Amino acid sequence: MFTIGKASEQSGVNIETIRYYEREGIVPKPGRSAGGRRLYSSDEIAKLRFVRRCRDLGFPISNIQTFLSLTPQYDRSCGEVRTMAENHLGEINAKIENLMRLREALLSLSKNCDDGTADCPMLDALMKDGFGDGLHEQSSC
Amino acid sequence: MFTIGKASEQSGVNIETIRYYEREGIVPKPGRSAGGRRLYSSDEIAKLRFVRRCRDLGFPISNIQTFLSLTPQYDRSCGEVRTMAENHLGEINAKIENLMRLREALLSLSKNCDDGTADCPMLDALMKDGFGDGLHEQSSC
DNA sequence: GCTTGCTCCTGTAGTCACTACAGGAAGTAG
């Protein structure tokens, strides 16, 4: 059994975050030592690691809770997991697309700054009417 | 002069968000009508629109506050704006890269789900040791 | 046995950029 510090080290989850996960019921409450300290088994640490990896992959906690509730009956879970992963992939793709459009917009704004005149063309353009409205709607390009 | 509803419509900033910007000192307090309602000039609405566009471009509020403080003396601002825009571009590029790596990881995880066996290989892999640790460090690929 | 220093405890508040809601007042149209 490991204290929270070791569990944090081994799982890669911050100590404060572990306590937060416990408070929120995302991971089960661990046992305690005589002095009241949390004690984690290797399985519990593996669960923390699992949560961290899912978070690293960008899954929201709500998804991870579903994952954790599914894991005992693996045989049913695969379809659900796949659906959630696909939804998540869709969101990631949308985010990438948005960021790339945003990058283009920024580049086109800031390259004008090279001309050395007194005014800043970038702020100018942002102040004017009509630029960049509807940046996040897919109709305009 | 326009009420907050019209200002919201014309600037594209939510009513609650306008009040939030005022509370936080991001935009100056507008005048009030006899009955105590906020009244916005076209200039103030333009400022709100400017804030929204910058937010759409992903700038944090702190940057936008700098932009707004710079705009009166345009002649000095261009360099600073460009620096901030370039920093911001760097962050956007990093985000895009991370998301793309993340997409690859997810794809490679979820495509195994096709094989129709009872266990979910995706959750399996995430539970195991060694997968995906250091996803967000740039050393690993 | 005692001190030092580290780790841990609880509980609360702060982060970012909003968003939502409750309970009431002002303004407008018929």
Added chain:
DNA sequence: CTACTTCCTGTAGTGACTACAGGAGCAAGC
């Protein structure tokens, strides 16, 4: 005058943590 809409203030909630205050447990050295 009534009904309806818009607005007001103030507070709390969102997601996923992070930080801090003030105190307690624990191990090692003297």
